[in-house]
Amino acid sequence: MPKKKPSKSEKSASSSPSVNAASNERSRMVLRAKSTEKMKRLALLSRESEEEWRPKSAKSVKTAGGKKGVKLDAKMPKKPPTAFFYFLEDFRKDYKEQNPDVISMRDIGKACGEKWKTMSYEEKVQYYDIANEKRREFDKAMAAYIKRKESGEDEETEDDSNFE
DNA sequence: CAACTGATTGTTCAG
DNA sequence: CTGAACAATCAGTTG
Numbered sequence: 001m002p003k004k005k006p007s008k009s010e011k012s013a014s015s016s017p018s019v020n021a022a023s024n025e026r027s028r029m030v031l032r033a034k035s036t037e038k039m040k041r042l043a044l045l046s047r048e049s050e051e052e053w054r055p056k057s058a059k060s061v062k063t064a065g066g067k068k069g070v071k072l073d074a075k076m077p078k079k080p081p082t083a084f085f086y087f088l089e090d091f092r093k094d095y096k097e098q099n100p101d102v103i104s105m106r107d108i109g110k111a112c113g114e115k116w117k118t119m120s121y122e123e124k125v126q127y128y129d130i131a132n133e134k135r136r137e138f139d140k141a142m143a144a145y146i147k148r149k150e151s152g153e154d155e156e157t158e159d160d161s162n163f164e
Numbered sequence: 165c166a167a168c169t170g171a172t173t174g175t176t177c178a179g
Numbered sequence: 180c181t182g183a184a185c186a187a188t189c190a191g192t193t194g
Contacts (some may be wrong), residue, residue, distance in 0.1 A: 079186045082174035088187075105188045109172030116173070128174095135175075142176085 080134040083127035087119075088112050
């Protein structure tokens, strides 16, 4: 008997049991506590220790214009949009129709977050599922990235664009 | 003129 | 385990 482990919400299992696929994908779905200054320092050290990690990401991209500027971005796969972002896409359209005056993501984001919390588990699972597949793909890229990093992360020398 | 910020939550990584 | 930071997006603001 498939008694699964839905001790979480369970709510109405009459809908579809396919929702479980989103929850137990990985074991690090914990994250939600407050903060301990102790750890804060630790993490800060880590980031600083890193070469340069990512330069603020997207923001710099715009500034970069046509220059790559960053060399580590070539290997580091960008984070795929989260389920929330997918929901945002859909919500954005709907929100625009209802509030044509408001177009800023800031306002929508607030409305989205509020609604997001009101959404039922099964409803959110739809987006979670999408994110799951996305991560799967991302996982491969990440594996390759790590593997290559351990390998020596050398190779790939196409800085023909800019010379110095 | 051009770039950054802000706001939302979820996912990610590294120690 | 935990925290810090980024993922999209676009109007608004600043330099």
